[in-house]
Amino acid sequence: MSAKEAIHITDVAPRDGLQNQAVHVGTAGKLRLIELLVEAGLKSIEATSFVSPKAVPQMADAADLVPQVQVRFPALRTSVLVPNLKGLERAHTAGAKEVAVVLSATETMNRRNINMGLAQATEVSEQTLAAARALGLRTRAYIAVAFDCPFEGETPLDDVLRLAARMHAAAADEIVIADTIGSASPAQVKERFAALCGVVPIERVAVHLHDTRGMAVANAWAALEAGVRRFDSSVGGIGGCPFAPGAAGNVATEDLVLMAERSGFSTGISLDGLLAAVDFAQEELQRSLGGRAITWLRRQRDKNTQDKQDNNRRLA
Ligand code: COA
Ligand code: ZN
DSSP: OOOOEEOEEEEOIIIIITTTOSSOOOHHHHHHHHHHHHHHTOSEEEEEEOSOTTTOGGGTTHHHHHHHHHHHOTTSEEEEEOSSHHHHHHHHHTTOSEEEEEEESSHHHHHHHHSOOHHHHHHHHHHHHHHHHHTTOEEEEEEETSSEETTTEEOOHHHHHHHHHHHHHTTOSEEEEEETTSOOOHHHHHHHHHHHTTTSOGGGEEEEEBOTTSOHHHHHHHHHHTTOOEEEEBGGGOOOOTTSTTOOOBOBHHHHHHHHHHTTEEOOOOHHHHHHHHHHHHHHHTSOOOOTTHHHHHHHHHHHHHHHHHHHHHHO
């Protein structure tokens, strides 16, 4: 039997998941969430963002959090979002080894998100990537609103291709194509990733999906079929951008893992481990969480626990 092909998952719950929550999660809670994700088998986590604390108060403790994560989980790929050189400088001072710049594919989204126009945001992203590389950091470049923009409608594919090529030329290790508002369809994913393959080597491309219209898992499958092997997701499906109205949470890590494993790919991630992280996040955020498969997954876990107890009783 041939070995299963691996896919690589970055859990973005501590950043994308928490940035827009009404309930404040403290540094200890974030560390515990990251610990549970590491225990579940995640090798890569987006831990926080070095943005203005006025713009995103939930991420104000980034400089405290990052050194603690690095010490406790030295083997983890800990990524942090940086919108500009100041963010990079703060991230580097905190000891971050991987940074993600965030470039939106439309004029208005860049202005709403990082207070720059598209041209300036592109240049600042390039400068930040170059400076990060000079510091020896690994880099990711988000292309946000790569399908639709909440302010400008459908994003022209040519703009996405041009920006992805610019970020590739700027030597970003990964180009993260983001469906920020969760509006993409599988057909659109198929079309856009086929075109992207012409400008960026597919090994460098990642996909970042939101589940606003319930199509995130179908879109992840379309990306898999297009050759993408790098995925962002968020445990419990928490997430959403405070500057992109109407966006729901990310594709849930547990849904993505279930789909990938059932389809013959290996993730190295334990579903029971993810459920423990969902349970913890629920307590912290004081509301029900979980992806589309959460009820079935919990039932499965309860059944396995019951079976084990019955077996032990029989053996005793
Ligand atoms: N981290 C912390 N503070 C920052 C910063 C950063 N990366 N970049 C700028 N600042 C500070 C400046 O030092 C300045 O502080 P002061 O008022 O005490 O002097 C203030 O923010 C304004 O600086 P300016 O360069 O004019 O920034 P701005 O007001 O144009 O805001 C961003 C630009 C990018 C900092 C802001 O829009 C932001 O943080 N956006 C968050 C984006 C985000 O997280 N979106 C969700 C994820 S995609
Ligand atoms: Zn997102």
